[in-house]
Amino acid sequence: MKKIFKNIGIQASILTLVINFILFIIKLLAGFIAHSNAMVSDAIHSLSDAFTTIIVIFGLSISNKEADNDHPYGHERIESVFAIILSFFLLVTGIGVGYVGIKAIITGHSNLKIPGMLALIVSLISIIIKELMFRYTIKIAKRIKSPSMEADAWHHRSDALSSVGSFIGILGARHGFPLLDPICSILICLLIIKSALEIFKEAINQMLDSSCDEKTMTEIREAIIEIYKNIVINDLKTRMFGNKVYIDLEIALNGNITLKKANQTVKKIHDEIESRFDFVKHCNIQIVPLEK
Numbered sequence: 001m002k003k004i005f006k007n008i009g010i011q012a013s014i015l016t017l018v019i020n021f022i023l024f025i026i027k028l029l030a031g032f033i034a035h036s037n038a039m040v041s042d043a044i045h046s047l048s049d050a051f052t053t054i055i056v057i058f059g060l061s062i063s064n065k066e067a068d069n070d071h072p073y074g075h076e077r078i079e080s081v082f083a084i085i086l087s088f089f090l091l092v093t094g095i096g097v098g099y100v101g102i103k104a105i106i107t108g109h110s111n112l113k114i115p116g117m118l119a120l121i122v123s124l125i126s127i128i129i130k131e132l133m134f135r136y137t138i139k140i141a142k143r144i145k146s147p148s149m150e151a152d153a154w155h156h157r158s159d160a161l162s163s164v165g166s167f168i169g170i171l172g173a174r175h176g177f178p179l180l181d182p183i184c185s186i187l188i189c190l191l192i193i194k195s196a197l198e199i200f201k202e203a204i205n206q207m208l209d210s211s212c213d214e215k216t217m218t219e220i221r222e223a224i225i226e227i228y229k230n231i232v233i234n235d236l237k238t239r240m241f242g243n244k245v246y247i248d249l250e251i252a253l254n255g256n257i258t259l260k261k262a263n264q265t266v267k268k269i270h271d272e273i274e275s276r277f278d279f280v281k282h283c284n285i286q287i288v289p290l291e292k
Contacts, residue, residue, distance in 0.1 A: 027039055044100075248286075253288075
């Protein structure tokens, strides 16, 4: 199953990589030909998307390697490392886009050229393509529980927003507001930086053994009770390990039951939890005597 998920993620990433590179070339040519700073900024963003997708492909390949002597708990956490790297790429991209816009404004109103219709058409096409890429990538990312691929999906969404900004800027510039083009580059910069910080925060949480969200905790608890309706859960803890989760569970059993019966109960809960939830790496269960 892990290998199938890895292949799905890699195939999806290769597809978006090719599309991003094609978009970069088209946007860059359109930006220069149509004299649009916003379109050139948008092209740079698409190129950064291509680079980050390459990083995602490497991350997916490494994270699904089997545990070995040097990494007895597996390699899943490498996904979080790559997500952090992606957030820095996104941050640098945002700063670069903002710099282009600020430089254009400082250069002066008189030096700003009116963007051509080509830039407007390309930005509209880019909005549609990038939004479709976001929806496709985020769907795959959530299916395979990949934080780095999810970060890459939001990179696509930020590029779609970048294209929206380009479209507004170019349209405004063509209707007598040439400053709107570089101003939109600066707004795009802020959106990209916001996405970078959110991705960084999520990746750091995964590196620090943060617990699952409340919804997931409830689902796990309900699954345990469903397996044994009268079971007493003393404690339930979870911790993120890259795109996987470790569960530490303490349950109370009747002190009069045999060791064999207690072991059968623990094994059934362990196997059911790991079977029902693909994202669970290991379920560790401790039993204590039930206090009457």
